[in-house]
Amino acid sequence: MKSVTIGELARALDARLWGDASLCVTGAAEPAAAGPASDGGGIIAMAMAPRYAEALQPGSMAILAEGMDPEAYGLKAAIFAPRPRLMMAGLTRAFDAGPDIAPGIHPTAIIDPSAVIGEGAAIGPFVVIGARVRIGAGARIGPHVSIGRDSALGREALIHAGARIAHGVSAGDRLILQPGASVGGDGFSFVTPEESGIEEIRRTLGAREAIRQQHWTRIHSLGGVEIGDDVEIGANATVDRGTIRATRIGAGTKIDNLVQVGHNVTVGRDCLLCGLVGIAGSSRIGDRVVLAGQVGVSDNIEIGDDVIAGGATKIFSRVPSGRVILGNPAVRMETQMEIQKAMRRLPRFAQQLSKLQETVTRLLEKG
Structure with missing residues (x-):
């Protein structure tokens, strides 16, 4: 188990320390689960508001908000968090061991001879890597991952078990794909020889002139997917490839579990797409946009920079930059x-x- 002193942890978090700096910290927990610190170390309690601190045990270590009194709780040591959730990010990073992917290339991995594997990359069991794939230095690829031909991953990628990367996908540095994520599947694009019922009701706004048999013909997806640096894509989320041009995900964007990004969509930088968001084909999402859970975005529309959409909002028309919207339809x-x-x-x-x-x-x- 990873262990650091509370003094080292405070320095790493750039935070103020109170008490015994030599105490060892082996992990973090809620106050009720963090007992008194011993000579061998202990768990640091996350008590960054007075209502959480009520469960603190005397003799323990804790992270507190500025203004809270560690002596009043009988603590041995404390770190003060000027911004609690940011402190959470640093603390969890310090103790996250990540998945168990052994260094080197597992003997069961199947790697095309033309693939280029960067220095220090770790490739787990039953990974399949196609022709002309490029894997950046320090990448970690978990078991049962497949990467299609001509795809490229940047430095320090972390691809969890069972993720799927199709052919012609390019990603920047520090990409994270959670288990089961799928990037580069074909877009959902079909056409009928004659005007379809969907095209008819769009033209007439709901009136049906005649109902005819129709047969759907596939439009093949020739574009790829382009992903910037520091992007994370959640478990079982899907990003479809473009029809002719690439689907694009901007640097710093975070995509939650079970999100669907359709073909030809462009998502800007530092966006947050929460669980069960669905973005239909060819829509354009600006920078720093937040789409809360179950938000739906219709096809071929534009959402400006810095838009925030509340949970279950349904967006059917253009949204100007900076607007906060909610409801169905969105207002x-x-x-x-x-x-x-x-x-x-x-x-x-x-x-x-x-x-x-x-x-x-x-x-x-x-x-």
Whole structure:
């Protein structure tokens, strides 16, 4: 188990230390699970708000928010977090051992002779690497990963077990693919010889002139996928390849589990796409956009920079930069809140209307 002194940890996190700097830290836990520190070390408690600190045990170590008093909790040592969640990022990084991928190339891996494997790369069991693939230095590739021909991964990539990278995919440095992620599958593109029912209702806004048999013909995906530096793609998420041009994911973007990015989509830099987001083909997402869970984006639309969409928002039209949106269909968040307030009042309004109708009826009968 990895161990550092709390003093070393504080220096690594660039944070203020209180108490005994020589105590060893072997991991982190919630306050109730972190007992008193011993000579052999101990677990540091994450108690970055007073409500969490109530469960701290005397003699333990903790990470506290500025302004909290470690002596009042009977602690041996404490680190103060000016920004707690950022501290969490640094702390978890310090203790994350990552997956068990042994150095070197496992004997069961199948690697095409034309592939180029960078210095220090680790390739696990039953990995399949195709022709002319380039793997950057220090990459770690877990078991049962496949990488198609002419794909390229940058330095220090981490590809977890069972991920799939198709042919013609290029990625920058420090790519992370979680288990089961799929990058570069064919886009969902089909056409009919005659005008399809979908094209008809788009043209007529719902009216059907005639319902005919139709047969779907595949449009093949000749483009690839281009991914910038420091991108992470979650478990069982999918990024489709482009039809002619590449699907693009900008540097620093993080994609959660079970996200679908359609063909020809462009996603900007430092975006956050949360679980179950779906982005239909050829849409353009700006920089620093946040799409919360279950957000849906229609095809061929543009979302500007710095847009934030609340959970389950459905986006059917262009969104200007900087806007915060919510609802189905998407509107400004403040507008949606007013709509929800009005909807909650509807039962009362219906009762009032019913009473008013009764009153008017009685007055008419008397008249």
